[in-house]
Amino acid sequence: xxxxxxxxxxxxxxxxxxxxxxxxxxxxxxxxxxxxxxxxxxxxxxxxxxxxxxxxxxxxxxxxxxxxxxxxxxxxxxxxxxxxxxxxxxxxxxxxxxxxxxxxxxxxxxxxxxxxxxxxxxxxxxxx
Numbered sequence: 001x002x003x004x005x006x007x008x009x010x011x012x013x014x015x016x017x018x019x020x021x022x023x024x025x026x027x028x029x030x031x032x033x034x035x036x037x038x039x040x041x042x043x044x045x046x047x048x049x050x051x052x053x054x055x056x057x058x059x060x061x062x063x064x065x066x067x068x069x070x071x072x073x074x075x076x077x078x079x080x081x082x083x084x085x086x087x088x089x090x091x092x093x094x095x096x097x098x099x100x101x102x103x104x105x106x107x108x109x110x111x112x113x114x115x116x117x118x119x120x121x122x123x124x125x126x127x128x
Contacts, residue, residue: 001113001116003058003063003109003110003112003116004059004060004063004109004113005108006054006105006109007041007059007063007064007066007106007107007109007110007113008059008060008063008066008106010067010102010103010105010106010109011052011055011056011059011066011067011070011103011106012052012053012056013102014052014054014070014074014099014102014103014106015048015049015050015051015052015055015056016049016052017095017099018045018046018048018049018052019045019046019049020049021045021095022041022042022044022045022046022048022049023042023045025041026038026041026042026045029041030097048073048077051073052070053068055067055070059106059110061104063109063110063113063114064107064110064111064113064114065110066106067103067106067107067109067110068107068110068112069101069125070106071103071104071106071107074100074103078096114116114121
């Protein structure tokens with residue numbers, strides 16, 4: 001239904017944004033990146049995008065679980081960045097707020113989809 005589609009869409013949007021931002025940052029910083037920094041930056045963001053595509057597929061059957069994993073992954077990435085460089089916590093705050101908002105919406109839609117499925121299962125069990 002619509003709740004399932006919304007949950008999946010938010011997960012996919014966040015994944016695509018990881019890829020877009022990764023490519024954009026790589027292009028913007030290419031002349032300042034040293035050694036393998038560029039490959040790590042690009043590879044990490046493309047991996048996060050691929051994981052989100054996987055979560056998007058998984059969300060077709062488990063939208064709530066996939067949305068929770070996506071949010072935990074985002075928070076983990078932020079914590080790793082903060083540990084490596086505490087200044088990153090204040091960088092890109094509007095984007096971080098958007099990601100958290102989008103993933104919170106996915107969780108809400110996943111909860112709704114799960115409730116609707118539970119109600120549907122109860123309704124179907126009364127048909128027999």
